[in-house]
Amino acid sequence: MSAFPPSGDAPRQAHSASPAGEVPVDAAPSPSGRPAVAGMIDAGESDRASRFWWDSDAEDYHRRHGGFLGTDRPEGDFVWCPEGLREADVGLLGPIEGRDILEVGCGSAPCARWLAANGARRVVGIDISAGMLGRAVAAIGASPGPRPYLVQASAQHLPLASNSFDAVCSAFGAIPFVADTAGVMAEVARVLRPGGRWVFSVNHPFRWAFLDDPGPEGLIATLSYFDRTPYTEYEDGRLTYVEHHRTVGDRIRDIVSAGLVLDDLIEPEWPEDGETSWEQWSPLRGQLLPATAIFVCHKP
Ligand SMILES: C[S@@+](CC[C@H](N)C(=O)[O-])C[C@H]1O[C@@H](n2cnc3c(N)ncnc32)[C@H](O)[C@@H]1O
Numbered sequence: 206m207s208a209f210p211p212s213g214d215a216p217r218q219a220h221s222a223s224p225a226g227e228v229p230v231d232a233a234p235s236p237s238g239r240p241a242v243a244g245m246i247d248a249g250e251s252d253r254a255s256r257f258w259w260d261s262d263a264e265d266y267h268r269r270h271g272g273f274l275g276t277d278r279p280e281g282d283f284v285w286c287p288e289g290l291r292e293a294d295v296g297l298l299g300p301i302e303g304r305d306i307l308e309v310g311c312g313s314a315p316c317a318r319w320l321a322a323n324g325a326r327r328v329v330g331i332d333i334s335a336g337m338l339g340r341a342v343a344a345i346g347a348s349p350g351p352r353p354y355l356v357q358a359s360a361q362h363l364p365l366a367s368n369s370f371d372a373v374c375s376a377f378g379a380i381p382f383v384a385d386t387a388g389v390m391a392e393v394a395r396v397l398r399p400g401g402r403w404v405f406s407v408n409h410p411f412r413w414a415f416l417d418d419p420g421p422e423g424l425i426a427t428l429s430y431f432d433r434t435p436y437t438e439y440e441d442g443r444l445t446y447v448e449h450h451r452t453v454g455d456r457i458r459d460i461v462s463a464g465l466v467l468d469d470l471i472e473p474e475w476p477e478d479g480e481t482s483w484e485q486w487s488p489l490r491g492q493l494l495p496a497t498a499i500f501v502c503h504k505p
Pocket of ligand 1: 256274316334337361376378383
């Protein structure tokens with residue numbers, strides 16, 4: 206698996222770890238109209254697996270990555286990616302002060318907390334995992350500062366009014382884990398006000414072709430970039446983790462078909478002083494291959 210920050214399990218060796226090679230088939234037509242394909246995992250199954258995974262992994266995830274992400278600070282921090290790009294420096298969301306902003310897949314909400322602390326009028330953080338959201342509540346504690354509203358829900362069905370946000374963001378939250386990515390783009394377009402921005406960071410799609418290995422093995426393209434079969438893990442026959450791949454073209458089509466405009470695709474470079482290896486992320490790979498893609502869009 207290759208979520209950022211990575212979950213720390215075994216390196217991704219193939220696109221499915223299904224028992225006995227059996228892969229559940231999505232029989233229902235996808236809400237986005239994309240045809241169901243053998244080996245695909247549907248939206249409900251994906252959500253159940255993600256809720257299970259992120260509830261179980263919340264403590265470990267924060268022990269490993271909380272320092273880098275600023276999760277323990279009540280006022281949070283907004284880091285877009287392992288290359289360390291901060292919203293405070295790049296301003297991809299535009300002006301924050303007085304704005305209504307939604308974060309999708311907020312986890313313990315370091316980004317949503319940072320937006321609230323930096324003058325946004327109303328911030329909502331949505332995540333599917335109570336375990337992850339509980340960490341936000343613990344970090345905020347009795348701090349008197351401004352805080353986001355936290356909602357447990359799936360990005361597949363945002364329980365929010367249409368035309369209610371000036372900006373929507375996601376830093377490696379939800380998008381790699383949902384089955385119907387086009388449906389999520391449509392949901393985001395629905396809740397955005399005209400002129401509003403939608404910025405999300407994900408694993409760079411090229412990474413799909415490589416094993417999650419920080420060393421030289423991780424530089425050899427071994428898996429098909431074109432294979433959209435999701436990466437899965439099972440425990441006692443139960444789906445416990447799923448990650449969905451989209452090519453660059455798929456992502457652009459999802460955005461455009463939702464009626465959004467793609468303004469930029471940012472591929473941050475590995476920082477010169479970034480010498481630390483983060484499980485599958487390493488300077489060796491970072492200097493040769495992009496790790497992250499940040500899609501910057503707006504609703505006309
Ligand atoms: C890699 S974490 C990133 C969290 C946060 N953005 C951060 O930087 O710490 C991915 C998050 O996406 C959430 N997630 C996964 N599937 C989701 C879904 N369908 N809807 C909403 N959130 C989801 C997980 O619960 C998890 O908190």
